[in-house]
Amino acid sequence: MPANSRSHQQDAVRRRRRTYRLVAAAAGLVTVGALTAALPGTASASSAAGGKGKPGAHGPGRYQDVQLLSFNDLHGNLEPPSGSSGRVTELQADGTTKAIDAGGVEYLATHLREARKGNPYSITAAGGDMVGASPLISGLFHDEPTIEALNKLDLDVTSVGNHEFDEGAVELARLQNGGCHPTAGCYMDKEFEGADFPYLAANVLDEKTGRPILKPYWVWRNKGVKVGFIGVTLEDTPGVVSAEGVKGLKFKDEVETINKYAKMLQKQGVKSIVALIHEGGLPASSSYNYDCDASGAGNGISGPIVDIAKNITPQVDALVTGHTHAAYVCTIPDPAGKPRMVTSAASFGRLYTDTTLTYDRWTGDIARTSVKSAKSANHVVTRTVPKATDMTELIGRWNTLAAPIGNRPIGYISADVPSTGTESPMGDLIADAQLWYGKELDAGTDLALMNPGGVRAGLTYAAKGSEGDGVVTYAEGFTVQPFSNTVNLQDFTGAQLIQVLKEQVSGTNTASPKILQPSANLTYTLDLTKSGADRVVTDSVKLNGTAIDPAATYRVATNSFLAGGGDGFTTLGQGTNDLVGTDDLTALEQYLTANSSAAGPIAPPAANRIKIVQ
Known part of the structure; x- marks a missing residue:
């Protein structure tokens, strides 16, 4: 048979x-x-x-x-x-x-x-x-x-x-x-x-x-x-x-x-x-x-x-x-x-x-x-x-339903945007998009952090189909961010922000670190020769080139999963002055649409915001 x-x-x-x-x-x-x-x-x-x-x-x-x-x-x-x-x-x-x-x-x-x-x-x-x-x-x-x-x-x-x-x-x-x-x-x-x-x-x-x-x-x-x-x-x-x-x-x-x-x-x-x-x-x-x-x-x-x-x-x-x-x-x-x-x-x-x-x-x-x-x-x-x-027929049937939504262009890239690495270009791009969107909601938004597990794929420059090189479709964006999390804005002290970075490599994340992807204006050093929370070099953490002030208040954009303390980031669940925005895919779409074109595509971030010492 x-x-x-x-x-x-x-x-x-x-x-x-x-x-x-x-x-x-x-x-x-x-x-x-x-x-x-x-x-x-x-x-x-x-x-x-x-x-x-x-x-x-x-x-x-x-x-x-x-x-x-x-x-x-x-x-x-x-x-x-x-x-x-x-x-x-x-x-x-x-x-x-x-x-x-x-x-x-x-x-x-x-x-x-x-x-x-x-x-x-x-x-x-x-x-x-x-x-x-x-x-x-x-x-x-x-x-x-x-x-x-x-x-x-x-x-x-x-x-x-x-x-x-x-x-x-x-x-x-x-x-x-x-x-x-x-x-x-x-x-x-x-x-x-x-x-x-x-x-x-x-x-x-x-x-x-x-x-x-x-x-x-x-x-x-x-x-x-x-x-x-x-x-x-x-x-x-x-x-x-x-x-x-x-x-x-x-x-x-x-x-x-x-x-x-x-x-x-x-x-x-x-x-x-x-x-x-x-x-x-x-x-x-x-x-x-x-x-x-x-x-x-x-x-x-x-x-x-x-x-x-x-x-x-x-x-x-x-x-x-x-x-x-x-x-x-x-x-x-x-x-x-x-x-x-x-x-x-x-x-x-x-x-x-x-x-x-x-x-x-x-x-x-x-x-x-x-x-x-x-x-x-x-x-x-x-x-x-x-x-x-039979699988070809199944895929074709569902693709017919999805095509009007999935084939819609939402932006342009100049090269592949990979999702691999301790700090990935795709993770950084999402963080940049959420910071940009956060500033649209509240001009006082200072930075954004993205959890690595929420970055499900990268973007490919020479994508399949007839969309053309460098075009990012809604379907591709959906593959990258399929969770429908919202973008949330919260206030944290500088001391809390430092603690969040330490939670990447301590507590439940000690054995398997979860390195948050930072927006372009946040930089610091991660020293992997040390252990636990000490791997985050505290005095290296800077926002726009200025050291974090433990007593100051910072407005941070994250997704709703992180804002609820997910992935072991309990401090992110303690933010104040919450403001809930749209879903994260919409934020990425709006960022790409506003900041890229066929003539001016977005280049992949260099993934150099975290200096890693090994």
Whole structure:
């Protein structure tokens, strides 16, 4: 049967059997859909069927290879991402590296469908952030196009990520269960059908009921083989999502939650368990195919996932992770000292991971020994394979709706504006735009600060399509700033401003600094040879060339996420004399429109406002 026909047939079957529903929305939120298969321990909560392909021709032996295909952090990138966001680095045999263009669901679908061939026991799982911070083709339509694409990809199960909460629990419920958007309505003259796969969020609780708002786990079954999946997002989700998005929700410890539900699955006779964790690590190499275990298990990766992996019960056999947008296939010892596979497939659909789990039919567990163990590798979603025609049709359909808005020019640039680096040209450009917009609202605005996580992409000079070199379209701007944060003005003392800069590299940001992107008139030195808050050289902080006065008052423009104390910047949540402006994308558009033209394009900022000592 052709892959597309098979996909459509499975879509129909899944819709008939779909029973997963959210339990209840958080405090002040409405319940969406019926309560079915929601509570752990019920028969329906652990009896979902799964499996792709036809059974083998011979009878089952003791060991059965189970294919686990996985990816993470798609972020609605249906079309091939541009620039560095659409490339991966491959390590060559001679030690050099090569950049490879990668990504796009037309190609991802082809790669996954090809990988499943000859694997009758195949599961496809994801590690969260399938939606949120999405390009215009998906974000403009509240990510309905991405859910539709994931259904066609035959995704079996995913954990939630922090971005699944960008629009709150009610909207997440709608993505799971279907129904037209409450304000935008229906886009395709029919009701949105929702996800054919379960979203798992074992550690996200309704503050009122204390119960998970989503199913905590799910069991895949195929001809006697059972594999359980537990899904969690990072406990610090409230620190990286707007307060409104997580209102009424409580986020529990990842390890404690996974261990709890692993024990529950074991009691139900499910001994093969995979954890889907939207938290990740920092690999020792930027190449997707580096040998993570070359210097010993667990030594090729650092970051939060290491401690999580070391403390999750040995009952869990493999970890699919995400959030850091990094690529790695590592083994990290479990508490019993046995190696356990921990994987991540970068982001934006550029890679997928193919893991073979050896299922022992005698014990019902995954054989994790020196003889029988999980084998795993990341594979590039190359653009040299044929496009999946059903995905091409999907993209074309949604692009037709988006084109009148997305193709509108909003400005001009003289060269690429990258979003990479400790201080990036794109981050600086956004800060400049917000300072300019802030002065339009209040002439007394002194400076602007932009969080690096809010800069989702750069601007490309030679962009695709017929727009012409150097033209910035609304769609490109949307890809850079998709969150619809407002631009907020607040007053801070000079002492508070210095403290904000120190919070970039201290407190919750000590291990993974979050360097704010400054407007052009703010300069300082960051000394990376020091530790913690001392890395910010206090007497180097200057505004318009003059040292900051701790007792003076400064008017600062930020987005609403930072103004609420997000990303660990608690001092930014203490500003006074608030003034709320338009959304940040509109501010960027107005800045580009007022300050650039075809004859006078904006040059990329030099990204030299922060002097870095290493």
